[in-house]
Amino acid sequence: MTYRSYVRATAAAALTVAVLAAPAHAEPRDPWVRAWGLNIGGQLGNGTTLDQTTPGSVAGVARADVRELSAGGFNSNLSFALALLDDGTVLSWGGNTSGQLGNGTTTQQGFPAAVAGLSGVSAVSAAGGPFALAVRGGRVLAWGTNDYGQLGNGRTTPDSAGPATRPVAVQSLNRVTDVSGGCGHSVALREDGTVWAWGRNDFGQLGDGGSTARNTPGKVPGLDGVVAVAAGCLHTLALTSQGTVMAWGHNTNGQLGDDSTTHSDVPVAVRHLDSAGKVFAGAYQSYAVLDDGTVRAWGWNGNGQLGDGTTVSRTTPVPVPGLSGVQDLAGAWTHTLAVLDDQSVLAWGNNSNGQLGNGTTDSSSTPVTALPAGSGVTHVAASVANKSSYAY
Numbered sequence: 001m002t003y004r005s006y007v008r009a010t011a012a013a014a015l016t017v018a019v020l021a022a023p024a025h026a027e028p029r030d031p032w033v034r035a036w037g038l039n040i041g042g043q044l045g046n047g048t049t050l051d052q053t054t055p056g057s058v059a060g061v062a063r064a065d066v067r068e069l070s071a072g073g074f075n076s077n078l079s080f081a082l083a084l085l086d087d088g089t090v091l092s093w094g095g096n097t098s099g100q101l102g103n104g105t106t107t108q109q110g111f112p113a114a115v116a117g118l119s120g121v122s123a124v125s126a127a128g129g130p131f132a133l134a135v136r137g138g139r140v141l142a143w144g145t146n147d148y149g150q151l152g153n154g155r156t157t158p159d160s161a162g163p164a165t166r167p168v169a170v171q172s173l174n175r176v177t178d179v180s181g182g183c184g185h186s187v188a189l190r191e192d193g194t195v196w197a198w199g200r201n202d203f204g205q206l207g208d209g210g211s212t213a214r215n216t217p218g219k220v221p222g223l224d225g226v227v228a229v230a231a232g233c234l235h236t237l238a239l240t241s242q243g244t245v246m247a248w249g250h251n252t253n254g255q256l257g258d259d260s261t262t263h264s265d266v267p268v269a270v271r272h273l274d275s276a277g278k279v280f281a282g283a284y285q286s287y288a289v290l291d292d293g294t295v296r297a298w299g300w301n302g303n304g305q306l307g308d309g310t311t312v313s314r315t316t317p318v319p320v321p322g323l324s325g326v327q328d329l330a331g332a333w334t335h336t337l338a339v340l341d342d343q344s345v346l347a348w349g350n351n352s353n354g355q356l357g358n359g360t361t362d363s364s365s366t367p368v369t370a371l372p373a374g375s376g377v378t379h380v381a382a383s384v385a386n387k388s389s390y391a392y
Helices: 002-009 014-020
Strands: 034-038 052-062 066-073 080-085 088-094 109-114 119-126 130-134 139-145 165-167 177-183 183-188 195-199 212-218 226-231 235-240 245-249 264-269 275-281 285-289 295-299 316-320 327-331 335-340 345-349 364-371 388-391
Touching: 052 080, 052 109, 052 388, 066 130, 066 388, 080 119, 119 177, 119 195, 130 177, 130 183, 139 183, 139 285, 183 226, 226 275, 235 275, 235 285, 245 285, 264 275, 275 327, 285 327, 335 388, 364 388
Parallel strands: 066 119, 177 226
Antiparallel strands: 034 052, 034 388, 066 080, 080 088, 088 109, 119 130, 130 139, 139 165, 177 183, 183 195, 195 212, 226 235, 235 245, 245 264, 275 285, 285 295, 295 316, 327 335, 335 345, 345 364
């Protein structure tokens, strides 16, 4: 069943989906996007604000319709989620005090609904800010809070306009293929392999050699041949075409992976990585999935979110023992998700709100199972600044 057929079946608009809300706990092979963990802002999309310790269904959103899902906001009613559908439209739900749902209001919304007027989208990123980014026709749109200029529209909030509750255009940037948002900064990858950044910069997270915030995009100097970017809360990662990883910004926990805890306002090489196929950022920790499907992790580990069986932070990448066949990964505030090639979902780290999805609130420094093999899931998502989990 598609999202649209679901809505038609209710004979009402998205705001009345509650009448036929999906069950609180998903069956292993049901067709819906799953969500679990913290739900204070309604970010699990099931019409409640109750936490869930096992995966439940996001009302009316079928996995088969979703191209990309992204989660954002802090551990409060600011938490929210976006789903980019195959037809290029975007759904949003959850907290909305800063207009991060992009629907022209600041009203919390417990069920998914379309972001009006937004179509032709090829990529989205829900950021910790809370704010959101979308790519349409190679241009970037942004909405939500703008206190550091992270919307890239040449303005900074607070001002008389307040937050942007509908998408606004990021200035002077085209041919963008992907975007990623941190806790106050934005990063864009252009098709020529260059990286552009704007917003908060007090720890050098824009990579421009300074610490001054920007409200329009600026190119990260000396960085070319990049194929993927990922923004942590206060740091940034870039994967090169050679399989190496560059990092910059905040480094108190070693999340830059250069065997130091010194912040860097220019890109530095992550040590001991030359075959990375994907990169992911958590709040103050970093991850790489290697070409062979194994995982390396580094940075903050106070809650066991690196998955190496300890709570010792790492300044260079370390293996996640026993983990292979990883297809996708998501770093959150203090926990981590991974989906394997058998469609099982594993989770590790903090579990205070059930975000590991194993029916408990017991934390774990090694992976536990959230969804079994054959679940139908191929992707996972989480916000770098909250305790919710998603699988689709």
